[in-house]
Structure formats: structure tokens, C-alpha cells
Amino acid sequence: MNLYSIAPHTPFLHCLVEAVMDGRLLGGWDRTGPFWLSDVTIILPTRRAQDRLADAFAAHPDFTGALPDLRTFGGEAGDEEPFLPPFDAAPLPGRASGLQRRLKLSSLVAAWAHTSEGRQAFATPPTAAEIFSMADSLGMLIDDLAIEERSPADVAGLGAGMAQELGDYWQQTLKFLGIALDAWPAWLADQGLADAAQLRGLRLDRQAGAAGFLYGDRPVIAAGSTGSIPATARLLGTIATLPRGAVVLPGLDLDITPPMHEALLDPLANAHGHPQYGLAQLLRRFGAGVGQVTELCAADHPRTRLVNLALAPTAQTALWSEQRFDATTLSAALDGVSIIRARNEDDEARAMALAGRAALENGKSVGIITPDRNLARRIAAELKRFDIVVDDAAGTPLYHAPAGRLARQVLNLVEGGCAAVDLLALLRNRATTLGSERGALLALADDIDLGLLRGQRPAPGMAGLRSILAAHLAGTLNRPARKLSPARGAEISALFDRLETAIAPLVALRERPDLPASDLARALGAALEAISPDASLAGGAELAAWVDSMATLAGEGYRFSPFGLDDVLAALMTGIEVRHRVPEDRRTDIAIWGQLEARLMSPDVLILGALNEDKWPGAADPGPWLSRGMRLGAGLEPPERQQGLAAHDFAQGLGNAEVILAYADRVGSSPSLPSRLLQRLDAFIGEDASQALRARGQGWLDAARRVDAVASVEPAPRPVPNPPVHMRPRKLSVTEVETLMRSPYDLYAKHVLRLRPLDALGEDPDARERGTIIHAIFARFVDENHDPADPGAFERLIEIANEEFAGLDAIGERRDIWLKRFATAAAQFLEFEQGRAHRVLRRRAEVDGRWDLKLPEPFAITGQADRVDLLHDGTLEILDFKTGSPPSPGTMRAFEAPQLPVEALMAVHGGLRDVAPAKTSALTYIKIGLGPDAFKPSGFALPEGMSVSDVADEVFRRMQLQIDYFLLRQHPLPSRLLPVKGQRFAGAYDHLARVAEWTAVDGEEEP
Structure with a gap:
């Protein structure tokens, strides 16, 4: 032999x-x-x-x-x-495709999962995606039996041989396997087919x-x-x-x-x-x-002997003290070996890419091995920085390839009811054309974004989008960010027609109680053909082949409800890889391989990445159908066998003349351990040699961190625009008075540049919107002159609430929650009003006001007071209802919360509509909510020895100075002149003023 x-x-x-x-x-x-x-x-x-x-x-x-x-x-x-x-x-028989097996076995798995025995095996009923994934894992068990030349009888025998050791779950599983492992070979034999294995x-x-x-x-x-x-x-x-x-x-x-x-x-x-x-x-x-x-x-070579000893069976490690090398031999064995200990995967990928680039510059060939496909993509992206184009030889899963991403976006659009974010994500995908030229389609997408979707909440589906378009063209849409012409509206309507036709097959599926996987594939294929006929799209050929293969299996497999289709698609596309098209002028001196592709390769420099536990080697997972002991009992290799192959790959790679080993201390968002293989190596060579190897790799880490670093940081100057005086505003709202004090730059951006913040696309109603609606409810109740003590007051408040919340019908579940919560707030509001009714002569809500100041130039203060109550003593109480927190007492005493004092000034000067001039005796904040502090009055914190009138006069003095200095004279308008302490969110114009740049550099603490 x-x-x-x-x-x-x-x-x-x-x-x-x-x-x-x-x-x-x-x-x-x-x-x-x-x-x-x-x-x-x-x-x-x-x-x-x-x-x-x-x-x-x-x-x-x-x-x-x-x-x-x-x-x-x-x-x-x-x-x-x-x-x-x-x-x-x-x-030889024909080959059964993976899709055939997945669908056939899914029917068996689903049938079992819905039996009384099967239901006991799951904490919750399995989803369609889980059914297909379990069918895949069952197929892997079938492959293991075929590869290791075992039969279903070996599995069936476990029930008798291990009866005392198996719990109810495994006993039930064995009953199912007894059916499935017989049914699948019988079907193959009937069809004249066999599995690939x-x-x-x-x-x-x-x-x-x-x-x-x-x-x-x-x-x-x-x-x-x-x-x-x-x-x-x-x-x-x-x-x-x-x-x-x-x-x-x-x-x-x-x-x-x-x-x-x-x-x-x-x-x-x-x-x-x-x-x-x-x-x-x-x-x-x-x-x-x-x-x-x-x-x-x-x-x-001492390297091979060293690795073999380091990876020796556990029982042999007791001999390490006798087997360790002397300093000279150890140095020779580790010559050419480096270890990169990165902080995270980003550092790891960049350091590996830089090491590969340096080797190429020295005329050496480079091989990069990693079992982690995400890390492989990171490394390829880092190499592109240096015009080194190299693709992962293992390919990209179809689900994550450009064609797969487009398919997922189409499914998300349909499942999300044509939500704003999903719609624009699809329209802005480079592959989407919908019968238009890409530039024209992008321009239409921008108009849809700004003209129809920002700040709006269309009803679900294409009907909701058409309704928004009709409202815009009729001039009834509330403050669109961009005005569209009728001609542009017609183009958008035509685009909606094409999109609706394209997704019609998928929309129709959503109306069905259940469907087979082939119908999903057919409908998705038809939609993609209409949306993106681009034949060059990466993964397009594989996706088309998948659709064709599914068509040959029409009606096969588990029938599922049309929900969670994105997860179903991921399960159905499992195992389909998109191999990258190799250009004729591709580099042959560098490659990224998986462990299988790397076998027998010997480049000049070999870089092994993702040497983390559960990555290399992977976790020893026996799968859901047999435990480790059951696999051994059936004559199958345990899951550790794959770890042995990974260890052999590691030993082979480490034999390369020049090798770099890399791992990360954090993988994703979690801390991670180095591979047990690397830990074995460290333990055998000792702490000093281990640190020496990492010191060699540290150079690549330092270089990786320098890639995006700069030698010195020059602080960005605080922007201080100084527009001509005549361009500055001559009118401020009561809330903008505080803006003038704190950040005059914001007034420059708003009134001089005429910039307005855009609402986040597809933004759900938040606390601010809920507060606006609640303000409107209470205002209507007051303006309609309802008596809080009336027995029907609560029912009337609820009626008003139903009318005001009606605009949230498109998000009915949230609307119902808010209405239920409002019932508690309504009862608290009435109790609050009843408790102060003896002091109040008349209530007024949402009172508009304008106050013309006597300054060198005409200037006006405008605004709206939440509540102005005339008291029996002839004075006014001004109330501000807040869903958030009122200003802190320190802020009020420092005259840095001017809104209510300015409203008091407007009142005494007759600036409030339908409110006779009168002094204000109380400024009160009322917190709206459900907590213990809800509807408890919080009076304005006055400085010691000062009345409301005194505070208002001081605020007026300061306001005049601010207006005169910043708005009527040629002085710069700085940003964040007086920031709010403890503010946890960015201002509307902070990004425009590049606040993060100059506050972070000059050492100023975030407020």
C-alpha cells in the first residue's frame, strides 16, 4: 500500500x-x-x-x-x-434538488408540528420560516445518514436502545423521524431520484x-x-x-x-x-x-512539531512541561508568525487588509481565509480603498445579494402597506426602473418624498398614496414640503399605476388565507421583472433560476399564511450562493477563501481571520432532531467532527511560511474569546512568546487605526453668520424669544435662509403629536363653554377626543391605546378644573396674540397662549399645559424661560385676542400625563422679592436688548449662545451649525 x-x-x-x-x-x-x-x-x-x-x-x-x-x-x-x-x-438516478427536498419535508414537518405531540415540542407554534428551516435541518440529517452510510433503522432503534435516557420530547421526535426518514426515501425511489450526498x-x-x-x-x-x-x-x-x-x-x-x-x-x-x-x-x-x-x-520544521504538540489530545498536555522548546527552537518555529488581536471586527478586517496590501507591494501572493462571510465582505471593502478588487470565493448568499435585497424591498413594500420608508427605499434602489430612466425616476422619488410623504401619514396601500396625491393637487394637503405642479402630479400618478401593476400579484397573495411557496416565488418573479428588468443585476440570474425551479414545484410543500414573508423568503433561498463574475483582468495574487476553498493552497502570505470561539471552530450544534448522544447511538459522528476538520485546517494553515492569525475581542455587540485552537497555541508557547506574536501584529493594528486618523485636529470655528440687518426678522413668536436668547443662529437659519426642518420619513405619532391633539381636545372643551362640574362633562370630553384622534385611523392600534389613556387624563383634567372653579370667572383656550413693540424699527411679538383665565379678582392666570417637563426652577429664576412672562406682557398691553388688558397674577405650568404629578399646578419660580410683573418687566428689558443687538444691528448670530443644561436631543439646526464638531473639539461639555 x-x-x-x-x-x-x-x-x-x-x-x-x-x-x-x-x-x-x-x-x-x-x-x-x-x-x-x-x-x-x-x-x-x-x-x-x-x-x-x-x-x-x-x-x-x-x-x-x-x-x-x-x-x-x-x-x-x-x-x-x-x-x-x-x-x-x-x-445513476437523477438528482433531487435542494428545493424539492425542502418543500417535501416542510409538509411533513408542518403536519407533525400541528399534531398534539408536535405542539408539545414547541413553546409557541412555529412560523412558516421556522417550518422551512426545520425541513432544511431534517434534510441535513438525511445527508448525514447517507454520507456515513447509516439507515433510518439506526435512528428508529434509538427508541428501544435509549428508552430510559430519552425524555418525552425526544421520544416524540423519534416517532416523527420514523415517519419522515421512511417517507422521503420512498418518494425518491418512486420518482427515480436521489439526494446529492x-x-x-x-x-x-x-x-x-x-x-x-x-x-x-x-x-x-x-x-x-x-x-x-x-x-x-x-x-x-x-x-x-x-x-x-x-x-x-x-x-x-x-x-x-x-x-x-x-x-x-x-x-x-x-x-x-x-x-x-x-x-x-x-x-x-x-x-x-x-x-x-x-x-x-x-x-x-519546528513549526509543524510545535503545532502538533500544542493541539495534542487533552491527556497529553500533562507532558507539555517536558516537550516545550528551548528559546532558539521556539524562535525558529514562530519565525514568520504574527497575531492580530483587534478590538472589534472593523479593526480586524482593516488590519488584515493592510497586511495583505503590504505583502502585495512586496511582490508576494496573499491568501485570506475566514469562515465568517461578513468578515470576508468587510475585508474586500477595506481592500477596495487601495484599488485592490477581490471577491469572496465562497460567494454571497442570494438573500443578501443585490437581486435578493431588491426582492426583500418589494416584499417589505407589500407587507408594510406601501409605507413611506419602504416606498422610497424601493424607488431609490439602483436596480429599480419601473419603465423609466433612472435619473427621471430619482427625480420623481424626490418629489414624492417632499411633496407627498414628509409630515404626512397616508392610509395603507396604493389607495392611500393616491389619496395624498389628490389632496396635494387639490391644495388641501397640510403644509407639504414641496409644491407639485399638475403636470408633475400626472407623472407621479402614472408611476403609481406602473408600481401598482407590478406589485399586484403580491398584493393578491396577501388576500389569500394560505399559499404554497411556488405561488410566492411566481408572484415575486413577476413583480421583479416589471420593477427591474436589468439582466446584469448581481444575483439576477440565480434569482430567475430559483423562480423557475419553484415553478416546476407548483403547489408543493407547506401552505402558509401570507405573513412574515421576508423570513419565509430567507428560508426558501437558503443554500443558494451568488458566485461573483470574475473579470478577465482580475488579480491572481490575492484571494479570499472559505476553509474548504483554501485547502491545499500555499500562498506566500496566509492570513487566517475570525479565529474566535464559535467561529473557527464553529459551535458543536447537533441540530434540532437528534441530541449528541442520540447521534452517537445511531452510529453518526458527533458535531465535534466538524470542529476536528476546522482544527486540521488551522494546523495546515499555520504551516505556511508566513502566516498572520487574527481575532477580535468583540464580535458584533458582545465580547468574544479567541479560538480554543489559538488558546492552545498560547498555552504551549508561553506568555512571553504569545505577547511577542501579538506585538508583531500590533503594527497592523496601529496602521489600521491610522488609516482614518489625522495628525492634528483643528477645531471647526463656531459659525457666526452676519447677514444684512434688513434680512433679519422683524417678528418673533413667544417661543422664539427663548431661541433668540439661547441660539440666534437658529433664527438666522429659519428666517434668513428660510430653512424648515423636515419631519422624519414615515415617522410614527410621538409624544409631541399626542400632546398637540390633547391640547386641542381641552381647548375645544373650554371654548365650547362646558362646565367641568356638569355630569356629562366626561362623556363630552371623550366625544371630542374621538373626533380629534380620528386622524390617526391609519394606525388604529396606536389610536385606540391613546384614547384609552386619554380617559384617565380626562378624569384628571376635570378634577383639576373643578378644584379651581371657585377662583375662575372665565376661561379662554388657545388665545392668539400680537404685541407691537415701540423700538427704533417696527417689531412684533406673536404667539398663542394655551390658557388665559380671568380670575374673580380681575387679574389673569396664564397656564401652559405640557406633556413634557416644565423648565427647571433655576432656569425660571435666571429669566431663561421667557415664554409665560412674555405672554403676561402681551396681556397687560392688550395683545391677546378678546382678552381685555389686565395684569397677570399667576403663571402656571400643568403637566399632562398619567403619573402622580399629572395635573398638579406648578407655579412659575420667581426670584426672591419679585412679583410676576417684576419678572415680566425684567424679561422685557432683556428681550429688548437681545432684539436690538442681534436683529436691529449688524452683529453676528452665534449658535448655542446659552445652551439648555441637560438637553438630551439635538436642536433643529444643530447639524447645520456643525455643533458636534466645535463643541467636541474645544472640550465643551454637552449640555
Whole structure:
């Protein structure tokens, strides 16, 4: 049996080429003549390795132009079967698609989930998306059974063999599996189909059966496989016994001791997570030992020995104190190794990208390996900063590709009832055309945004949008941010027509009680074709193929209610990857790989990213259908087997001459631990060496942090516009008097630049709007002269509330909540009014006012007082109802809350409509709410020794000075002259004044 191994520190494909070209793997095969190499067959794990091996042969100085016959293990039928000899063998069945299996199994899962036994297995009834996801996980269990050559009977036997150990949940699950695992193979047999995993095993067995006939005494080499699949192991065993057959294993530890080798084979030792576990199992299948394996390119390296010792089985770690290297050997072993310990994924990706860029500048090839696809995308984005375009070789899930994002936006639009945010997100997607040119469509989107949606709340659906458009064109829309012409309105109406036609199939689905997945795919495909016929959209071809595949499965699978469709779409698209189009001039010196794509690759610099626990290796999740113990009982490998493969990938990668290991202290929003593999390495080499490796990587982190840093920060100057005096306002509202005191810049932005804040798009009613409505309710009650003590007063307040809240019918649930809460506020309001009725002669609500000041130039103060009550003593009480908090007593005593004192001045000068001139004896704040302080009067905090009139006079003096200085003279208008202490929200114009820039830099604390 010809067994060889290539150590991790030896470039695998280069060594393989050398061993073929010098005849070491050929068993004395004649190497004369120009075409001798074409007689050699080499079988590899992946097509990527196949391509790289062809390049390596072509680069060899003795290459004559004829390549070996290069194949892959269990390749597609179209690649392999034409080369098999014509001996009698039954034709292979057709392949069942993943979609077929997902839909078929979803029906079984749903039927079980809705039985009494199935309902006990769920805390809440599973959603449609969860049903499809569970069907996928059931399919993975079926694949595991096929790959490891176990049968449903092995699972069924668990009920008897482990009856005492299994709880009710697992017993119920086994009953379902007994049905599902029999039903699916029966359906496949009836259709003449097989799963992909089953077909791969069949093709591997056919390769093994044909090997003796096909190769005879010619050289055939199987290289790079660990034989983790039993059928692959059989093919390797067959090749190893051929006259000139050879098996080349990747990274077998030839120094492993017999006791360690036996421990790896011991089923009770739980060695599945060890990097050598798979190779040890393979040798056992061969009936061979480590001593029968030859190192193909013999060259000892301390790095390989160090990694093998660091990742030794747990029982062997007790020997570390004797096995640790001396300083010289340790230095040689770690030469070329660095560790990047990043704060977060952003730092990690940038540091890895910079390390790759530096290697390219030095003429080195770069390979980046990460199992985290999000990190891969981050790294690709960082490399684009330097015009280095590289895509993740693993591709992008269709659900996250541009075509998938467009599909999700269409679904969100339909499910959200054409909500403002969803509508504009779709219209502003670069792929959306709806029969228009992109520039014209974007202009229409802006007009829809500003003319119809800002500050408005249309009813759901296209009918609500049309109603808003009609109101705008009729001039009845409340203060639109942009005025639209009738011609523009006609264009928008035509766009709405096209959009309504496009989404009509999906809207129709929403009216149905349930539907199959194929109907969703068909309706979505039709909508996307009308919205974006762009054939070049990334993922468009894959999405179209998905729609076509779903069409062939019409009516199949679980029927679900048309809700949560975005999650359903994610489940239905699982496993569909969008491979990036490779430009002809793409770089070949840098690549981003997943763990599978990276196997057998040996670039000059290898960067391993996402070395965090539960990332590399991933979590050992047995899935929802069998526990770990049940998997072992059924003869399946436990989930730790995948961790063993990840550990082998780590050991192979660490054998590269120059390698950078990277991890982050935080992943997402949570703290994260370094990979157990990295922790093992740290523990073996010791604290000093571990810190030295991180010190080497620190340079990349420092460089990453400098990318967006600046050498010095120059404070942005506080904006101090100084417009001509004649452009400044000659009228202020009572609330703007405080604005003049605190931030004159805001008056400049509002009155000189004529800028008004836009309401947030699709903003839900908030406390401010609720307060406005409640003010209006109480005002109507007062203006209609209702007596708070009248027995019908409460019912009348509720009637008014129903009328005022009617405008919120589009958000009925929130409207009902607010109405229910208002009932409590109404009772408190009436109790408050009854308690002060003996002092009040007449009430007036929402009193408009104007006060013309005698200044060098005409100037007016305008405003509206919430309440002005005439008291029996002839004085006035001015009340301000607040849903928020009133000013603090300190602010009032410092004359920094001028609104109520200014209203008192307006009252004494006859500036309030239908209110005779009179002095004000009380200024009162009333908090509206449901808490203990609701409707408790809070009087204006007067400075010691001063009356309301005195405070009003002082406010008037200060107001005159402010108006004269800032509005009637040529002085700058600064921002945040007197900021409110403790304010937790930005002012309407703070972003325009770039407040965050100059307040953050000059050390000023946020108020």
C-alpha cells in the first residue's frame, strides 16, 4: 500500500508536482517521450486545487506541454462518467434538488408540528420560516445518514436502545423521524431520484469499482483528501492497492506515538475534535499504521512539531512541561508568525487588509481565509480603498445579494402597506426602473418624498398614496414640503399605476388565507421583472433560476399564511450562493477563501481571520432532531467532527511560511474569546512568546487605526453668520424669544435662509403629536363653554377626543391605546378644573396674540397662549399645559424661560385676542400625563422679592436688548449662545451649525 503525507510546512501542490516529475510517485513508470505525463491520473478534493495544480505543472522547468489527467473525488456525472469503462452498471438516478427536498419535508414537518405531540415540542407554534428551516435541518440529517452510510433503522432503534435516557420530547421526535426518514426515501425511489450526498457516494463507489479497469498499471495518485466520507475512504483504499497507485495525505503527524494514535481511535476518548482524528480513522480503514506512511518531501520544521504538540489530545498536555522548546527552537518555529488581536471586527478586517496590501507591494501572493462571510465582505471593502478588487470565493448568499435585497424591498413594500420608508427605499434602489430612466425616476422619488410623504401619514396601500396625491393637487394637503405642479402630479400618478401593476400579484397573495411557496416565488418573479428588468443585476440570474425551479414545484410543500414573508423568503433561498463574475483582468495574487476553498493552497502570505470561539471552530450544534448522544447511538459522528476538520485546517494553515492569525475581542455587540485552537497555541508557547506574536501584529493594528486618523485636529470655528440687518426678522413668536436668547443662529437659519426642518420619513405619532391633539381636545372643551362640574362633562370630553384622534385611523392600534389613556387624563383634567372653579370667572383656550413693540424699527411679538383665565379678582392666570417637563426652577429664576412672562406682557398691553388688558397674577405650568404629578399646578419660580410683573418687566428689558443687538444691528448670530443644561436631543439646526464638531473639539461639555 503506497501511502504518503505532505507536512503542513511544505507547499502541498509544489511538493506533489516535484514528486511526480522526478518519478517518486510513479512506481518506475517510463518518463521518456513528450507525452508521458498524460498517462498519469491525479485526483484532488476541489476544482480550485485542480486548477492550481495545472498551473504548478505548467510552471515546472521540465514540463513538455501535456498535463496529467486531473480529476476530483466524486465529480459531477458529466465530468466523470464518460471516462469510466463500459462495464455493466445500473444508470445513476437523477438528482433531487435542494428545493424539492425542502418543500417535501416542510409538509411533513408542518403536519407533525400541528399534531398534539408536535405542539408539545414547541413553546409557541412555529412560523412558516421556522417550518422551512426545520425541513432544511431534517434534510441535513438525511445527508448525514447517507454520507456515513447509516439507515433510518439506526435512528428508529434509538427508541428501544435509549428508552430510559430519552425524555418525552425526544421520544416524540423519534416517532416523527420514523415517519419522515421512511417517507422521503420512498418518494425518491418512486420518482427515480436521489439526494446529492447519496449520488456523490454512488459516484465515488463507481470510481472505486472502475479503478482497476480504468488505470491498470498506469500511475494514479489520490492527493489531499482526509477520507472523512466512507465512500471516499474506499476509493482511496482502492487506489492505494493498485500497482502504481498512491495516496498522498495532507498533514499527517508522523511523530504521533502509538498510544496517542490508539487514543484517537478509542470511541470513548471523545477525540473527534482533534486535527488528526480523521486521518487516524482513515488509516484504520486501510488497516495501516503511521509507520507505513512516508513523508513525501522530507524536511523537518519546528513549526509543524510545535503545532502538533500544542493541539495534542487533552491527556497529553500533562507532558507539555517536558516537550516545550528551548528559546532558539521556539524562535525558529514562530519565525514568520504574527497575531492580530483587534478590538472589534472593523479593526480586524482593516488590519488584515493592510497586511495583505503590504505583502502585495512586496511582490508576494496573499491568501485570506475566514469562515465568517461578513468578515470576508468587510475585508474586500477595506481592500477596495487601495484599488485592490477581490471577491469572496465562497460567494454571497442570494438573500443578501443585490437581486435578493431588491426582492426583500418589494416584499417589505407589500407587507408594510406601501409605507413611506419602504416606498422610497424601493424607488431609490439602483436596480429599480419601473419603465423609466433612472435619473427621471430619482427625480420623481424626490418629489414624492417632499411633496407627498414628509409630515404626512397616508392610509395603507396604493389607495392611500393616491389619496395624498389628490389632496396635494387639490391644495388641501397640510403644509407639504414641496409644491407639485399638475403636470408633475400626472407623472407621479402614472408611476403609481406602473408600481401598482407590478406589485399586484403580491398584493393578491396577501388576500389569500394560505399559499404554497411556488405561488410566492411566481408572484415575486413577476413583480421583479416589471420593477427591474436589468439582466446584469448581481444575483439576477440565480434569482430567475430559483423562480423557475419553484415553478416546476407548483403547489408543493407547506401552505402558509401570507405573513412574515421576508423570513419565509430567507428560508426558501437558503443554500443558494451568488458566485461573483470574475473579470478577465482580475488579480491572481490575492484571494479570499472559505476553509474548504483554501485547502491545499500555499500562498506566500496566509492570513487566517475570525479565529474566535464559535467561529473557527464553529459551535458543536447537533441540530434540532437528534441530541449528541442520540447521534452517537445511531452510529453518526458527533458535531465535534466538524470542529476536528476546522482544527486540521488551522494546523495546515499555520504551516505556511508566513502566516498572520487574527481575532477580535468583540464580535458584533458582545465580547468574544479567541479560538480554543489559538488558546492552545498560547498555552504551549508561553506568555512571553504569545505577547511577542501579538506585538508583531500590533503594527497592523496601529496602521489600521491610522488609516482614518489625522495628525492634528483643528477645531471647526463656531459659525457666526452676519447677514444684512434688513434680512433679519422683524417678528418673533413667544417661543422664539427663548431661541433668540439661547441660539440666534437658529433664527438666522429659519428666517434668513428660510430653512424648515423636515419631519422624519414615515415617522410614527410621538409624544409631541399626542400632546398637540390633547391640547386641542381641552381647548375645544373650554371654548365650547362646558362646565367641568356638569355630569356629562366626561362623556363630552371623550366625544371630542374621538373626533380629534380620528386622524390617526391609519394606525388604529396606536389610536385606540391613546384614547384609552386619554380617559384617565380626562378624569384628571376635570378634577383639576373643578378644584379651581371657585377662583375662575372665565376661561379662554388657545388665545392668539400680537404685541407691537415701540423700538427704533417696527417689531412684533406673536404667539398663542394655551390658557388665559380671568380670575374673580380681575387679574389673569396664564397656564401652559405640557406633556413634557416644565423648565427647571433655576432656569425660571435666571429669566431663561421667557415664554409665560412674555405672554403676561402681551396681556397687560392688550395683545391677546378678546382678552381685555389686565395684569397677570399667576403663571402656571400643568403637566399632562398619567403619573402622580399629572395635573398638579406648578407655579412659575420667581426670584426672591419679585412679583410676576417684576419678572415680566425684567424679561422685557432683556428681550429688548437681545432684539436690538442681534436683529436691529449688524452683529453676528452665534449658535448655542446659552445652551439648555441637560438637553438630551439635538436642536433643529444643530447639524447645520456643525455643533458636534466645535463643541467636541474645544472640550465643551454637552449640555
